[in-house]
Amino acid sequence: MIxxxxxxxxxxxxHKFYCEHWYTNLFFNKIREFGGLLAKNGFxxxxxxxxxxxxxxxxSAIIDLMSxxxxxxxxxxxxxxxxxxxxxxxxxxxxxxxxxxxxxxPVPDVIDDPAIVMLWGITRESLNQWLDVRRATTTATKxxxxxxxxxxxxxxxxx
Amino acid sequence: xxxxxxxxxxxxxxxTYQKTLEGYFRMWHHHFEFLLLGYxxxxxxxxxxxxxxxxxxxxxxxxxxxxIEAEIFRPDDELRRLARRAVELxxxxxxxxxxxxxxxxxxxx
Numbered sequence: 001m002i003x004x005x006x007x008x009x010x011x012x013x014x015h016k017f018y019c020e021h022w023y024t025n026l027f028f029n030k031i032r033e034f035g036g037l038l039a040k041n042g043f044x045x046x047x048x049x050x051x052x053x054x055x056x057x058x059x060s061a062i063i064d065l066m067s068x069x070x071x072x073x074x075x076x077x078x079x080x081x082x083x084x085x086x087x088x089x090x091x092x093x094x095x096x097x098x099x100x101x102x103x104x105x106p107v108p109d110v111i112d113d114p115a116i117v118m119l120w121g122i123t124r125e126s127l128n129q130w131l132d133v134r135r136a137t138t139t140a141t142k143x144x145x146x147x148x149x150x151x152x153x154x155x156x157x158x159x
Numbered sequence: 160x161x162x163x164x165x166x167x168x169x170x171x172x173x174x175t176y177q178k179t180l181e182g183y184f185r186m187w188h189h190h191f192e193f194l195l196l197g198y199x200x201x202x203x204x205x206x207x208x209x210x211x212x213x214x215x216x217x218x219x220x221x222x223x224x225x226x227i228e229a230e231i232f233r234p235d236d237e238l239r240r241l242a243r244r245a246v247e248l249x250x251x252x253x254x255x256x257x258x259x260x261x262x263x264x265x266x267x268x
Contacts, residue, residue, distance in 0.1 A: 019190040027186075063173060
């Protein structure tokens with residue numbers, strides 16, 4: 001069994017380099033190239049703004065541009081995307097100002113998934129710790145939640 | 160135009176995009192295979208150790224399978240080696256914070 005563990009270990013550790021680091025870099029840079037093309041055609045101000053679109057939206061934008069190119073009409077994107085991208089940018093800027101709780105959702109009685117314990121070190125003790133923090137800030141949060149929403153909305157409208 | 164392909168070049172823009180996404184999704188399949196098969200082996204071993212040696216600590220088990228020559232640290236190690244070499248050769252002053260790589264290479268020549 002130790003032999004097996006030693007055999008698989010390079011894949012567990014090393015795959016990160018090839019998959020997460022290298023490949024995702026290549027992927028994001030390729031998407032950035034598409035962003036550059038769309039930015040050049042007035043779909044949004046900067047190539048980086050492409051990351052404000054979902055991959056479904058990006059496909060529709062590419063089809064919009066390539067169809068307009070082939071039939072000689074103007075693409076619809078420049079009238080459609082800049083406002084949406086600006087709203088999303090403003091929303092992210094607003095959310096960045098607010099803290100998030102350490103965990104969300106219903107609390108399990110026990111952590112019985114060994115992967116969760118091993119990878120993230122989340123145990124019954126850490127759950128208890130988080131619950132104490134949550135109890136202490138619940139009242140504050142309930143009052144603050146509607147204030148947060150108002151601030152977020154105001155931030156959006158201001159952009 | 161004379162190649163008789165029948166497909167306009169704008170189509171390849173879409174094709175490239177779809178291939179980019181497809182490759183990305185496929186990479187994640189490989190990722191999870193590497194990861195989960197690996198963890199399967201770890202956890203089986205882990206479970207066995209705990210059963211055979213109830214008092215063994217998690218850390219002791221982890222040390223038996225921990226990494227020695229992690230490939231993932233090679234880039235950092237290479238940079239450190241080059242940094243040491245730059246100091247030895249007396250050119251470390253050329254490498255300042257915020258200077259572009261192309262500029263440093265140009266100055267170095």
